[in-house]
Amino acid sequence: MRLFVMVFLLMSLCPFAALCAADSAGAPASQKSITDRSISLPEWKDWKRVFFLEDYNTRIVILGTTLLGMSAGMIGSFALLRKRALMGDALSHATLPGIALAFILATSFGLNGKTLPVLLSGAAISGLLGIASILLIRNLTRLKEDAALGIVLSVFFGAGVALLGIVQQMQTGHAAGLESFIYGKTASMVASDAWLIGSAGLTCMLISICLYKELTLLCFDEGFAHSRGFPVVLLDMILMGLVVVVTIIGLQAVGLILMISLLVIPPAAARFWTEKIFYLSLVATILGALSGMIGSAMSAIFPNLPSGAMIVLVATSMFLVSMIFGVPRGILIRKLRRYQLNRKVDRQHLLRSIYEYLEAHHMLTDDTKHPVPIADLYQMRSWSLAALQNIIQRARQEDLLQTVDGDQVRFTDLGLTEAARIVHEHRLWELYLITYADVASSKVDRDADAIEHVLEPEVISELETLLTQQSSTEILASPHTLQIKPGNSDASVPESGGPDS
């Protein structure tokens, strides 16, 4: 399975390698696209420029953000499963004072303060300080983690905003552009930035693929991992370190306010599509890649829109689609399953009621299928008459019942067989509950009435072997008295039972 990921990664690398070859030819290409105005309409030209990656800068920016999205999706999967997603948010907000300070320091030493490595080192240091403060607050005081996160996030961000104010007033500063770290601005990215982002993202992905097994165990069962001798603290630090790196390299493209979305939304969306951690991280990687790619492409087409916002909007739309249409965990499929189960339960209740009515009136002994008045069925359960009519209608469509004279129903052959099976299973289950009442009453895992409708064949055979004192082939007698007046049906039909008898 891991081969898949490797192949996927290599495939994603191919355009990057091609780009590397085209590096020298890149600069003229970008100039050409500016001078070359006569080919098509301006709008079409803009679309084409982005879609066909004609422009060197667009190409490299899109590739950089794609790799960023991939690594954020993959690392984010583990962060989400480790329930550390908000830590990433506090971390990204805590980078702002570092960015501003790095700029101030570099400029005061006469360096160019706006080079990415300088700014990102500052970001990394203050981000790590932020995490350290969270851990300190959590461990030294009795405050819970959410309070610590809130404090650190706002204090660091506030300090960063104040420092940015100072930067604006500096004599030396060509400070404009530092704000792009808040909202993200791919337009300011150059080739070397994309290289840095791409290679760091790729390294993070390779590390998490290598530690796939160990990180999974850490996220699922830390105590067990510890008992087996895995260095839990070290693994936790590696995971946090990966989150730090991905966050830092995402600052320029996505911005520190929105960076959390690229870590959280792809895996959260992927969760609707799978029950397997491997596919979760794979789908999250793909969704992250698409978010980065499409988001930065949109930003290139509409240059006035910040790329961070675009990336988040793309990710969010994927999330919404996944949440609604995802299989097996999306909203629609779950509603549908619920609905189908309800129908199944209704049908079973109907068939069982008819069967038990016939049984109570000794009408099951011969081969003829006696009709049962609907009004009597209505009294057997707490269902509304309209609902009962509906259920009967559906059972007729499934060829389980026939109506007689409009106000009575009668089993078909199929209906009788099905009813016998349902009654048998229901009684097995009841008997099981009663037989094991001493242990089962408190220990049966799920509500008895809910579970009998989803009994699986293996469970039924298990019940049958457990209850060997009963013959498993014939229908069991109900272990409790049924709520039907027995025997002479004519006398026992209540007055409120309706017009028939």
Added chain:
Amino acid sequence: MNISESSLSDRHNAASTADIPLSVYDLTVAYHRKPVIWDVSFDIPPGKLIGIIGPNGAGKSTLLKAIMDLIPKASGRVQIFGKPYQKNRQRVGYVPQRESVDWDFPVDALDVVTMGLYKEIGWCLPVRKKHKARAMEALERVGIADYARRQISQLSGGQQQRTFLARALVQNADLYLMDEPFAAVDAATEKAIVQILQEMKEAGKTALVIHHDLQTVPEYFDYVILLNMRVIDHGLTADVFTPENLQKTYGGRLTLLEEATETMRRREQSL
């Protein structure tokens, strides 16, 4: 105790302790400043099923965790087959409490059991077919092989407990530490677990099991440790599982309960 003394007693014990699955000496564990277990000392015999019983908050889970170094010890020492836990970790299988993990995690039962082999597989190396086959065998042993590919939240509580048991079994340890394996499981699972415990015992393995249901203690366990912060008593079930010892272990609470019942009855009579 100074260093030379402790190394002396080590040497003195070396020959005999290698056969003893677990020795606990003067173990004290504290959360914040409040001791949870206090000067606990006991040895357990090999090849036996041993129950740890005691009221809620008696420190039963804490004791297991401290044995495996999952939480720091305030003082004391633990030996597994005569060596510290770190040196004999491979011989210890751990079955944590079922509530200790998030069962909505995106893995299936087979994946969870395979986790018992991760240490053996080694860092960064992938899970292979032979590992999955071994995990499958363990699932068969606990009787839920049919559910191997089911996501773990779709397993019943009993099946989840059996999955945890299988994860410990696959490791083929000699000493098993189990934290309430019988908590909130169905009757079929309880029987299955008891049977597996018996099989382990026949294979010469030792199991230390935290248990809540006092009624089944004599039936399930050869040996019991009565714990309530301190070890009240430990020994063969027949010798130490006595009303007096239970009174000592659960004492305060039982009396309180009795008083409450008495008060209720008096109130009812006066009405």
